[in-house]
Amino acid sequence: MRLGVLDVGSNTVHLLVVDAHPGARPLPAHSHKVELRLAQLLDEGGAIGPDGVDRLVAVIREALQAAEDKGVEDLLPFATSAVREATNADDVLERVRDDTGVELTVLTGAEEARLTFLAARRWFGWSAGRLLVLDIGGGSLEIAYGIDEEPDAAVSLPLGAGRLTAARLPDDPPHPDDVRALRRHVRAEIARTVGEFSRLGAPDHVVATSKTFRQLARIAGAARSAEGLYVQRELKRASLEAWVPRLAAMTSAERAELPGVSEGRANQLLAGALVAEAAMDLFHVESLEICPWALREGVILRRLDHMGPV
Structure with a gap:
């Protein structure tokens, strides 16, 4: 159908x-x-x-x-x-x-996290083991962890790239003091949740969804979207840490010239990068893999599950 x-x-x-x-x-x-x-x-x-x-x-x-x-x-x-x-x-x-x-x-924030986790689990399969899934949207950051299709822990934080840009980075290019203040805020928010996940053990595989992560991976050297869904794309923390100060020094127009960055998302890429960097650092993630499926696919999969076999 x-x-x-x-x-x-x-x-x-x-x-x-x-x-x-x-x-x-x-x-x-x-x-x-x-x-x-x-x-x-x-x-x-x-x-x-x-x-x-x-x-x-x-x-x-x-x-x-x-x-x-x-x-x-x-x-x-x-x-x-x-x-x-x-x-x-x-x-x-x-x-x-x-x-x-x-x-x-x-959808509640927790529902967003659970459905995104389901999509990632179906994409990578059972062999991926314990998954940690990160998703940066326009309004929130979702984090989920688990070994089954239903995560053992799932949280949503008000750390979306669009929200943070509008509220905390009014200038273009952003003022260094605003960037430092946003960095502190993001890390404090994420740090409050780390313990809930750490007690569950280290993940076997860390994946990320969303346009923000895809763009960050692309400017860090990942394959273009034109090369297809099945090409493995990774984002390394070291590469991201090197890009954050460069993004902070750019205007939105300059960011829009970067590979894979759309004009409409360029203004919020720095905020998204600060969230991604903080999450990878605080969860001790050296490298993560980009998952092509996310929330929309999770909604579809849940609907098909409820339909049952034909």
């Missing part, structure tokens, strides 16, 4: 269309995404303003039309941290439902 996943994230609204059935690997058929940056549209009171809601409704309508054009039979719509944490979330969800007919399921 043809499934569609509508992901209303902190950076983008992304429709992923796949051909899938229980027991088979989901095959991507179409991708439609618009950079909305909801995490950066919150007002001082933490609400998504009227213009932001109008834009969200318009983008969802576009995605619905794309889903119809591609023959989607079942649409799985969900929202993550930007909507979840908006002070007017209920009003936003009601407006979306009234104007588009879409009932957005708002």
Whole structure:
């Protein structure tokens, strides 16, 4: 059957269309995404303003039309941290439902971490052993660890690249004092969670998902996306540590010239790099592998699991 996943994230609204059935690997058929940056549209009171809601409704309508054009039979719509944490979330969800007919399921941070972990587990298989999975989104950082398909520990922290950039790095290029303050903040937040994972033992394999990690791996020398999903891509901590001060000295326009960095994400790449560097350091990770599957694939896999065999 043809499934569609509508992901209303902190950076983008992304429709992923796949051909899938229980027991088979989901095959991507179409991708439609618009950079909305909801995490950066919150007002001082933490609400998504009227213009932001109008834009969200318009983008969802576009995605619905794309889903119809591609023959989607079942649409799985969900929202993550930007909507979840908006002070007017209920009003936003009601407006979306009234104007588009879409009932957005708002995932908790822990659900995001668990579903992303499921996707990574299915991608790497049981032979990967104990997995530590890191995911940096626009609004939050998810960390999950475990040996089965359900992680033994899963947390979500308010350390998304878009959120941190908007709140703590107002200048372009950023002021060194702001960079140092953000570095301290990120490390203090992550350090509070390390003990919960350390007691479970060292992971056998560390993997990372998300656009932020893919871009960081690419500028550090990993293969281009054009070379395919099955090319192994790694990010070494030493390479990342060398890149952080370089990124801090660049403007957003200069970062956008780096290989694999999109213009829309260039401004938040430094914040994402600081989060990635802190997580790898505090969890004693020397190298991690980039996983092509993430939250959207986890949602699809969970849906197929609930369908059962045909």
